[in-house]
Amino acid sequence: MRGSRFVMRIQATLVVAVGCLAAACGTTTAPQPAQPGRQAQATQGAQAAQPPAASSPAPSAAPTSAAPAPTPTRTGPPKFTAKVSKVTRDQVRYSWRPGCPVPLDNLRMITMTYWGFDDKPHTGRMVVNKDATDAITTVFGRLYGWRWPIYKMEPVDAYKGDDFDSIDANNTSAFNCRAATGSSNWSQHAYGRAVDINPLQNPYVSSDGTVAHKNARRYAKRPVHEPGVINPGDRVVKAFQQVGWEWGGYWTGIKDYQHFSKSGN
Secondary structure, three states, rough: OHHHEEEEEEHHHHHHHHHHHHHOOOOOOOOOOOHHHHHHHHHHHHHHHHHOOOOOOOOOOOOOOOOOOOOOOOOOOOOOOOEEEOOOHHHOOOOOOEEEEEEEEHHHEEEEEEEOOOOOOEEEEEEEHHHHHHHHHHHHOOOOOHHOOOEEEOOOOHOOOOOOHHHHOOOEEEOOOOOOOOOOOOOOOHHHOOOOOOOOOEEEEEEEEOEEHHHHHHHHHOOOOOOOOOOOOOOOHHHHOOOOOOEEEOOOOOOOOEEEEEEOO
């Protein structure tokens, strides 16, 4: 009997020991839910520990497309124009008369633009032979394109056909029924096939070096580098050469720097 009790105690002890070993060897129990108060405190602490998130900029309104600025319009000087018309008797009442070497019907009035000494465009008039209109408009169109200055452009009738007065006024002109200077022969101007350009800056110089017009004496020698001056070999001379006209500045002895003519005389 005493032996049976002893065996039963041993069995009970083994049962307790086995339960303790099971707990020590990793048998887990279900986790207990955290208390509400502590969970809230932990959450607040975690949020406080984190750095504040960078604030994103508010989305801007969609850009409105501004109307493009208008392109400025370039306003340059007017283009060169030349209008050729027949000459009436009243237009040449002083510069033409019966017996002139060119008939009235063979004269033409060119109304054309030219560039002035004031750096502005002007409209001038010139009387020439009808067979000289193409050459004159071609050359003066080039002068205008170069902004090469011309002081004045009027028919010599504005000075009652007086060549001296026209030159004294620094007037660029062509036709005038008169004899050549110092000669009894007709000038090429009497045929409408010669033109004098800026006679003040480009004077007629006698073989002895004298100049008839006092206001032109300082321009008696070439080269002179001033506006409206014609020098040997310059682009004005070349422009006339290209249409078959010659320059009086190349004459031997007498120098007529203002003068261009179809015949060279």
